[in-house]
Amino acid sequence: MSAAQPHVAILDDEPEIRRMLSDALEEAGFRTTSYGRATEFEAALKRTAPDVCLVDLGLPDRDGLALVHRLALESGAAIIIISGRAQVQDRVTGLELGADDYIIKPFDPAEVVARIRARLRKHRADAGPAAQIAHFAGWRAYFDRYILVDAAGTETPFSHAEGEVLRLFLDAPNRLISRAQMQESLGGAAGESFDRAMDVRISRLRTKLGEDPKNPRLIKTIYGAGYIFLGEVRWA
Amino acid sequence: MSAAQPHVAILDDEPEIRRMLSDALEEAGFRTTSYGRATEFEAALKRTAPDVCLVDLGLPDRDGLALVHRLALESGAAIIIISGRAQVQDRVTGLELGADDYIIKPFDPAEVVARIRARLRKHRADAGPAAQIAHFAGWRAYFDRYILVDAAGTETPFSHAEGEVLRLFLDAPNRLISRAQMQESLGGAAGESFDRAMDVRISRLRTKLGEDPKNPRLIKTIYGAGYIFLGEVRWA
DNA sequence: GTTGCCTTGTAAGAATTCGTAAGAATTTGG
DNA sequence: CCAAATTCTTACGAATTCTTACAAGGCAAC
Missing domain, CATH: 1.10.10.10 (Winged helix-like DNA-binding domain superfamily/Winged helix DNA-binding domain)
Structure with a gap:
């Protein structure tokens, strides 16, 4: 895990949503990078290893679930799906394929931040519980x-x-x-x-x-x- | 983490929900223990260390959020809140206090199972193969x-x-x-x-x-x- | 098979912690 | 200022835990 500023990678094809997420996350103290296409995103992954990946399933150029699956296997990052598909079955398959969380659109940025923090916290806690x-x-x-x-x-x-x-x-x-x-x-x-x-x-x-x-x-x-x-x- | 059968502790004051959860979880291959009161639950924690705690916030005998906070600090288990309170603010505070996930009632047992699996999967992956x-x-x-x-x-x-x-x-x-x-x-x-x-x-x-x-x-x-x-x- | 070493469980006395009881000290109300 | 209630502290005893000593069991070498 990166030191002070955890790195969150955002993959969503809608610029507005990318903007909203990156604004909220940076205000919360994260470093962010945003991508609109899966190919860009994958290319970036070869250069940097984010701590968290926010992935929208509704991508134009690639099957989102397949991408999530690959990420889960190959990357050590926490993977959070953001999706408009709200059926229980969608959520279950997303989680089964390796996502760590599944957030439904429309979402509140505050909740996204809280869920990212929860993932990172557990990550860190496993290395050694915070001294009280x-x-x-x-x-x-x-x-x-x-x-x-x-x-x-x-x-x-x-x-x-x-x-x-x-x-x-x-x-x-x-x-x-x-x-x-x-x-x-x-x-x-x-x-x-x-x-x-x-x-x-x-x-x-x-x-x-x-x-x-x-x-x-x-x-x-x-x-x-x-x-x-x-x-x-x-x-x- | 326990060996083959991860242990899920359930804390909910409604017997029907306890039953529904434990049935679904045991069918999915988990070992479960259920409690209707926070005091019973806390007493049990002194004897055994579950891998996951499912906690309903609407408890009659204790403030649920305070309990979650203590659990997060003192127990190594993954903590999942189940609650009828659906406001974003409720979810955010629950997660900030140390919960690893927040599921809203009414819920589908299949999703609960999937989310528990997601938590355990990440946990295990971080622990890696048994080091020597x-x-x-x-x-x-x-x-x-x-x-x-x-x-x-x-x-x-x-x-x-x-x-x-x-x-x-x-x-x-x-x-x-x-x-x-x-x-x-x-x-x-x-x-x-x-x-x-x-x-x-x-x-x-x-x-x-x-x-x-x-x-x-x-x-x-x-x-x-x-x-x-x-x-x-x-x-x- | 026997011997000897190592591991493990059991037992018993010592040490520590914590709750209870009782008398002293403090605060409140008149 | 006095009486009653509440709280503080000290001492003691019960419960829990530590350590040492000893015995039973396993395993290897001879």
Whole structure:
């Protein structure tokens, strides 16, 4: 896969549609090349290897499905069919022949972008799942390694239970989280375990974050309502 | 990925739809498990790792999109949303949150099958033919010769049982693997053999990898949840 | 066939994690 | 300022997991 700007190749015989797609895709941060005929397209494939191919089936100069089939076998790119043929049978055969997705005309460019992103994301994820790291208030939380790192670089391990609470906070900073919400998000089954278990989890988490019990700066208690995590959080 | 029969997990609150999907999928050669509630589904995920998850967004007991998001981060499975909400915006957010595909109700089972196949096909193609050599954290593991080689070139043999565990880890690095999942992937028969056998395998593997028991850097224990293998893995 | 080495599972004691209980501290309302 | 409710923290115990030790089984060399 190309580095920063994934390359999307567009094959459609209608210039308007090519234009619409390339505009939307470039705005979304992709590099695009467009072709109106299958022969041009195939010639270009010999020079460059796009990450994604958007192929319209209704081509004047070649059978679209055959082209898709060849692409699927020979190219490593993700192949997305765009077609006016909306029958289920069309979609099934397109997918069976090797397409990775099938979008029906008329389409919304936003959905095309989202589907392309989904394909690329999975591609990348297979190489190695993105590390889940959160930065906040001088801390870094590595959820895959279960450690906290402070500004000085000191590592502090945290347990799974503590990590669940921390993740909940970091996913919704500066927002009140009621005790009931926590129970539901974490404990799973409702109302079983003792309320105090949650307190203890939070208490232990606060200790590891070096909070002053008298004056917590990160995890604040809202008496009678719940908790709130203060600070700016950046996920990487 | 599981061997011959890929495993598809179905989460939908309507029994009729579950039935229709599982029938179609099993006829197509998949193994299926069905769940009507998110809690059941999540509990099952701790025991087994499906290859594909079909998730209905209209769940009674949990926010479907939040569930999809968590799945995308924590599970290696392909995630396909099935939903009655047909707006483009719904589809875009679903895909942005980590879904690999979005199918609108009412759907044709044949298309669902085709889309699942498309996901699995790409998955497998990326994985390529079973590689025999893995590089990670300065080590090289030669699975065909049952040998570990460290950065200095020193060779350490490992046994078949140890190799099974190691391969499981290297196939899904930086991802939590529950004890139950390991049993299913390795032990074959469910629940018979003593739990401790797995511990001992891991313990021996850790020893060969020169792990510090107090502070393991490669194979981490997540109390009550399972194990996680840390590091970048490259197969050759 | 026997010996010896290697692999694997089982058992038992040690260590870690997490939930519970109980007393202390804090906040709210009057 | 006092009483009641809520929350915090410490200590303890149950459950889970780690490691070491030992025994059973397999395989190769002799």
